[in-house]
Amino acid sequence: MIEVTLLGTGSPIPDPNRAGPATLVRAGGQVFLVDCGRGVLQRAAAVGVGAAGLSALLLTHLHSDHIAELGDVLITSWVTNFAPDPPPLQIIGPPGTAEVVEATLKAFGHDIGYRIAHHADLNAPPPIEVHEHTDGLVWDRDGVTIRVAPTDHRPVAPTIGFRIEFDGASVVLAGDTVPCPTLDELASGADALVHTVIRKDILTQVPQQRVKDVCDYHSSVQEAAATAARAGVDTLIMTHYVPAIAPGQEEQWRSLASTEFGGRVEVGDDLHRVEVSARQ
Numbered sequence: 001m002i003e004v005t006l007l008g009t010g011s012p013i014p015d016p017n018r019a020g021p022a023t024l025v026r027a028g029g030q031v032f033l034v035d036c037g038r039g040v041l042q043r044a045a046a047v048g049v050g051a052a053g054l055s056a057l058l059l060t061h062l063h064s065d066h067i068a069e070l071g072d073v074l075i076t077s078w079v080t081n082f083a084p085d086p087p088p089l090q091i092i093g094p095p096g097t098a099e100v101v102e103a104t105l106k107a108f109g110h111d112i113g114y115r116i117a118h119h120a121d122l123n124a125p126p127p128i129e130v131h132e133h134t135d136g137l138v139w140d141r142d143g144v145t146i147r148v149a150p151t152d153h154r155p156v157a158p159t160i161g162f163r164i165e166f167d168g169a170s171v172v173l174a175g176d177t178v179p180c181p182t183l184d185e186l187a188s189g190a191d192a193l194v195h196t197v198i199r200k201d202i203l204t205q206v207p208q209q210r211v212k213d214v215c216d217y218h219s220s221v222q223e224a225a226a227t228a229a230r231a232g233v234d235t236l237i238m239t240h241y242v243p244a245i246a247p248g249q250e251e252q253w254r255s256l257a258s259t260e261f262g263g264r265v266e267v268g269d270d271l272h273r274v275e276v277s278a279r280q
C-alpha cells in the first residue's frame, strides 16, 4: 500500500485554508515529499512527519509556488536531526535544482553560520545530495522504486513527473503540465495519478491577461482526467486547484473530471489522504 497525503492543495495565490503545492507519499516506511510549497512543514507536522524524517525531497520543477519552503526544509531537516552523523538529505529534481539548492543555502548562509557557532554538535553546513534527472530510474531502495519522465510545462523547462512503486502499487505525480505522451507513458497502468488542475473555463473569464496566461501551460480538470483515462489508472487525485475550490463546489470539479474519466476521482482539501493498493 502507498499512502498519498495532499499536504498543500493551493497555488501561487496565498489562501488562508490551503498551503502551497506539496504532496506526501509514504511507502514501505519511506517518506517522500513531492514539492515544497508554502506552509509545507506545518502541514507535514499535522500528519506526524518532520523534515528530518524525509527519505527524499522530490521536485517536479522550479516554479516558486512549488519550492517556496525549500529553505525551511533544508534548514529544519538539518537542525532537527539529532543523529550523530546524519546521512545527507536526498533531493531529486530537474536540471537547475543543484543551482537553486546552492543559492538557497547561500541565502541562509548567515543562519547556518550562527547555528554552527552556537551548537557544539553542528560543525558543518546541512548535508545535502542533489540528483538532477529528466528520465529513468532514480531511486531503488528497500523495495521502493522511483522513475521520472519529462513533462510539458513550457516555457518552464525541464520539468518532470515521478512514478513511485512499492509492493505492486504505483502512484504517479504529474506536477504542472499540459497533456503529453511522456506523461501518458509514465502513468500507463499506474494505480493512481496525482495531477495539478486548473479551471480554464473560469480563468479565461478573468480580465487580466496574466491570469489567462496560466491556461497555456497547465492541464484543466478535463485534460487531467483524460490523461488518467488514457493511462488506464484506477484513481485520479486532483490537487493545486486554480482557482481555489469554493466551499460546496467539490462536486462540480468532480463531475467535470467524470466527463473524461470513469474511475475514482479524489478531490480534497489539505491533509486529504488516499490509500493506494495494487489492483487485484
Ligand SMILES: [Zn+2]
Binding pocket: 061, 063, 153, 156, 176
Ligand atoms: Zn508550475
Ligand SMILES: [Zn+2]
Binding pocket: 011, 012, 021, 063, 065, 066, 176, 196, 240
Ligand atoms: Zn504550480
